[in-house]
Amino acid sequence: MRVRTVPTAVAAVLATGLAALSGCSSGGSGGSGGGPPAALLALPADLDAEAVAGGKQPAFEPSDVHLAVGRTFGMDVRVAPLPHGWRLVDPGDTGPLRRDADSKQSTCAPNTAGCGHTVRQSWTATAAGSTTLTWRYVDFASCKEVQNPASCRTLASKEVRVTVG
Template identity: 85%
Template sequence: MRGGTRAGTTSGTRGRTVRTAVVVAVTALAAGLVTLTGCSSDGPGGSGGRPPAALLALPADLDAEAVAGGKQPAFEPSDVHLAVGRTVGMDVRVAPLPHGWRLVDGGDTALLRRDADSKQTTCPPNTAGCGHTVRQSWTATAAGSTTLTWRYVDLATCKEAQNPASCRTLASKEVRVTVG
């Protein structure tokens, strides 16, 4: 090619301008995506009916049974980082079993506000053995750190019906929440 340029490339000031414009456009697009996801909502049961900023699910019953039986290591804690006003949600499977996940520590109420639970799935009426999923949600209200704790408990051993801490623990799961 004559003149030292090839098709598909630019040179000189015009080339730098085009590259700068592309970088600015990509940066603006990325900022827009962060804004959109940052403004994404807090889900049913959360504030405003928007999806949670952080969404987790408790391990399956079979996994919890494996931990309880020593066939699998304990569940590692999860870490969640939220801005004030954002929501964390935990999907909990509720099934008619002698064992189940129960919230035993809802964290520091000065940092997290518990929102209403919402059903994510349901069972048809009169369906034997069918479970459903409930989303438990918290909205961050102040900066700091706290821990949410669930235990997989043997419901037949509960000394107090409404107190999961009074039941024999088979496994546990912690979610460490940092707000700020």
């Protein structure tokens, strides 16, 4: 029973994450020391991305994140066994940001049909500057190169502009 409620709860959190996508500031706790990120966003839910791809809602507006050097930024990405999904296609400039290790935020029992999990992609601000990170919601069946999401047909995209300083 619990296995079925976890993905539903994650989907609800991601769906409501659209309101948080307007941006975060570097206020609050969270540095590179294992605490919560100073800025945390979630990519739009699959159903929202499908609506954008189908022309049923406008494209996702870019988000702005402002960080002090040493603070972290996290993006929660839902990974599900679907024919479509979010992939980071432009990791931005490595001058102001350092990519940290991804961490699983939720998991599914093995062989659970339609179950996905959430992965937090993280970066640490290392120097003053700005860069843009870009995720695309892609059609995996259209990929010309399996390991290259930029070779897939884009259904929707989301940009996050990060300013460090």
